[in-house]
Amino acid sequence: MTILRILEFPDPKLRIKAVPIETVDDSLRVIIDNMFETMYEALGIGLAATQVDFHKRLLVADVSSEKDDPYVLINPRIIEKDGSKVSEEGCLSVPGYFDSVKRAETVRVSFLDRGGNQQEEEMTGMLAVCVQHEIDHLDGKLFVDYLSETKRQKVRKKLHKQKRVQSDSSMVL
């Protein structure tokens, strides 16, 4: 298995809208496995294909504390939303930044599973938040888009500074 490179904000590729997947086959399952590996390695609870520069409608998630409840959602679609809830979110494409985002509390999602079978499931709690966050990615949207422009500028600066500091460390003799 391979650890994939995760695109980071403000990479314009994160804004590409993903296209539906036509066939679920072994070559797709290789990508799915690599995405899980990448997500677990990065200590994430969800990862959209867009984040690893693969612009098809596919996401993986595992919100369990035991890391034993993997979800694969191919061509996911939210068909019902209910309630609203604010929770703190972070994103592997916006490393080190966390902020509150308001989303639906419960969602009903239709998707294809790993075997290509049509599924429908009602999701709630962390899984609901995560799936909404990842579907946003497939539409070219990031959780920082929900923040004010000033906050978003701050995040951009912070990430930029981080990169600079990393290269600065070579200056210490």
Add this chain to the structure above:
Amino acid sequence: MQINNNGAMIRAKAAHVVDAVVNKGRSLDRAIETANIDETNSQKSLFKAICYGTIRFYWELKLQLGQYISRPIKRKDNIIETLLIIGFFQIKKTRIPSHAIVAQTVEAVRLLKKPNLTAFANAVLRNFIRSSSKECINSNEEAIFNHPAWLIKMLKNSWPHKWQEIIENNNIQAPMWLRVNHKKIATKDYLKKIAYSQNLSIDEIGYIGDLDQSICLKNPISVKSLPDFDNGYVSVQDGAAQIAVECLLNDLGGNILDACAAPGGKTGQLLEKINDDSTVTAVDIDPFRVEIIKENLSRLELKAKIITADVADTKSWWDSQLFDLILMDAPCSATGVIRRHPDIKHLKREKDIDALNKIQVNIINSLWHLLKPGGKLLYVTCSVLEEENDLVIKKLKLLHPDILINNLLLNNNIRDVMHKTNYGYQLLPGIKGMDGFYFSYLEKAIL
């Protein structure tokens, strides 16, 4: 998506860092960089402290962990063993509340994808916290001194009366030293400038060392917070490393070679001190590190002739102009800077010392031919082992009849704390807050 479990995350990442150093032979700096912790992460300094501390006291902590588990942890679960060693470090050597250590470590076990070991980790940490004495009682020298056996043996051999003091100082964190660029500002004025920028008194910031360009800080300050760092007012460099150029002051001039120059600390200092009619050639073998020399010099607004080459292969780079002065900061075991780089204790091997001795002799022997009769060569290492110091000079003397050993012209405050050896001077680590360095000042006799 990611959730904010920062405390557990930095501990899981620290486990990967320690594992990379101890079991995979990576350097600590490199491993920390790979961990990619956000610079603005509120717990970044804790993360670094945990990584450095665990690496520093690894032997003692590992042995103690062994006393708290009934059977060895499976090989495939090595990472959890490392995580628990990190937990023991926090319990023994930090003031983090023990309930937080347990909670975050157990969560880190989950992040490391070993959920079946959470109960085990919880029990081991709680047992250690409950134990009445946390002292490590045993007769294993590695665990007593937190150094590998081969290095303890070599230190005993080089320093029969001093080895224990060296080891103690190796296990104490080093302070941060600065070198002020006198072409830009005086040392005392720069000290004032830092105090002003940090909103503290001068005494709270640090003090001027025995070398006139040096400042020793009481608490480290990040490079980006140093006033006018980008404008070349200051460099980060240990006090002992600054001694080298200080030794040369009376002979500074003419055609000067800085051999094995990267990352350019001494190159910059040479250029800060010379007159306009002198030239400095800086040579280093590593193209990546040569770029760092260039960055450092451009920041200091100083110019040298910089060459990427194996300095011992003189045919490949030398323009046949003999040198008046050569500064050779030899590649070495770095056993004098263990307090700054505790990973050296894990990365170096006994056989490396012999190999380094051969490299050192080869380089100094090649450079000797490049020196004018009457010219001088300062041989410097940050090693405390005689194999890399006096024994190198001894071998060189067998090869060349025209070697004179010079005294170091230094202020008494520094010379008094150095040990005179057969062919040079040794500063031991931790003395006056400085790193361990060896200097031998050779002159080419006019025969």
